[in-house]
Amino acid sequence: MSERTELTADEKAAVAIGEYKYGFHDEFTPFFQTGRGLTEDIVRQISAHKSEPEWMTEFRVKSYRHFVDRPMPRWGANLDVIDFESIYYYMKPVEEQAKSWDDLPDGMRETWDKLGIPEAEKKYLAGVGAQYESEVVYHNLQEDLKKQGVLFLDMDSGLREHEDVVRRYFGTIIPYNDNKFAALNSAVWSGGSFIYVPPGVKVELPLQAYFRINAENMGQFERTLIIVDKDAYVHYVEGCTAPIYSSDSLHSAVVEIHVADGGRCRYTTIQNWSTNVFNLVTKRAVAERNATMEWVDGNLGSQITMKYPAVILNGEGAHGEVLSIAFAGKGQHQDAGGKITHVAPNTSSVITSKSISKDGGRSSYRGLLQVNKGAVGSKSKVVCDALIIDDESRTDTYPYINIDENDVEIGHEATVSKIGDEQLFYLMSRGLTEEEASAMIVSGFVEPITKELPLEYAVEMNRLIQLQMEGSVG
């Protein structure tokens, strides 16, 4: 019997809590903010406030101009509803980053407690960064990892303390003009994580970053850069929540990752924004010779998410994986998937996407598999499965495949299913209520992905899915 059997009772207990439980907010006057809307002057203000080097200011301004000129993408979700003028682009909540949770203002400290971050840090994390609005307000890394040369800082500190490394990689994997929202992030970025893992160092416990939006109409634009050196390993986990407001907030992150020869990086996201948040994120990794990059991407919250974590398999023998779960409930559109580019020979990749749509929600799988000329002996497998809970909901699949090399092995499977009456009847005939039976079928559907998560996150993911399923049976 697997250890996983132990979960059910805890999960069930947690389910009793109710609907979106992170919708509360703190009454809070930020230390500094730039006001609503965005101009070139505001971009310069942000840079000046952070006392950045000249090259970064110029990078921001260049990015801002591109953002303004670049038309809105028309190929995915409808983004015309975003009111860029109402957004606050930079809000610094407190003057100084805390080294101890106790140093944070009371209200904010309570928020982190409610989110369970300090407790998680004690129990199973090697390091934690906690971002509130635009800045990382708490940061910590275990001493032994510091001694081994691991760097885990917020991005602003990374730029101040390791400018040469940042300058070498920043904006190279995702250029400022990659897309409109990458340009926006490049212009106004603040916070996020900077990670460097030295050759051969394996960080056994996950590093976690938690992103919290508190204010109404907030724009959060964290920027993350992870460099995993030769034969090193790190697992980075991010979580995110926000209060429920009647008007919209915007979250637009950029994440760049470089995995050197033989290294391995796993990046896990459990996205649970409230349903007034637009989540438009660009994530891309480069994997060198025999390196492995894995994206585990869970999208449960937000109003609209557009996110396609990418891996460029740049060195021979590199391996890339994208495991993606999307749950689209009422009023939600999850447009998620993955992108893999095989550049070098004998590279391999797997994209596994699972989506669930209910109560009129819409989920789309959008993926690109590109095999360049010369990537001989490459192998790839794409599997996307969609589960539709009711007749009002919708799912679409947009699998783009470009193969410029003959000597390759490519597999693609897509299925769309509904929760079967026979499955429901079968489980109910064993005493499970209709809700329990539906939730069980859905948990089983996403199991290939939740089993890849560390235990604590698997519990969290299952709990969130069960919450989403509550009240869905009519």
Add this chain to the structure above:
Amino acid sequence: MPDLSIRNLHASIDGAEILKGLDLEMSKGEVHAIMGPNGSGKSTLAHVLMGHPAYEVTDGEVEFKDTNVLELEPDQRARLGLFLAFQYPAAIPGVTVANFLRMAVNAKRRSADGEENPIRIPEFRKMLQGNMEQLKIDRSMTSRYLNDGFSGGEKKRMEMLQMAMLRPEIAILDETDSGLDIDALRIVADGVNSLIGPEMGALVITHYSRLLRYIKPDHIHVLVEGRIVRSGGPELADELESDGYTPYGVAEGAV
């Protein structure tokens, strides 16, 4: 007073009437067999008793332990003590046998007002292992996904394992012998026999009398065109085996 009383039961699916006034009474501790040709309504009876939503009950009553079960959802019927061993159990990919069984056992232990009383893990494991040994089910089965890619025989044993874990008061066995070779049939029958007693009765639905050599019925009922046309003792099985259903007006080809 019998534990289960079926009176004048009429049921249809997609507008076609399948059960046309069926009567049956049975109690815990008894084994009743329902035999009949294809299309006589055997599986319909099993599904209607368990509350499958595709079937509409148009007339009649079903009382179990003084409760009108026709008003209950399938899960409520299960918690009251009814069990259906499916002829074609559904697969639930991604849900391990162990997890499913624990959820089901805990659902059964829940009180009428929803109070949870979850089974302790060591107790659950012991119970599971004991029952699996009896049914000669390999331990690796618990980490497989429920019925997903199971062979016909594995599915039937899984149904028996569930029955053993859930301890129903009346178990309906729908064509449990179909798809089983003789060794598997013996194991399954031993499993059923070990449960039949003062605490459990069985309603064994079968086309052929083969199963009844291993699970001995107290009563046999012949079902033809949605009605019980004859009831008798165990000797009726031999008669049906030699004469078939033609004496009941069923054409040879329909058997």
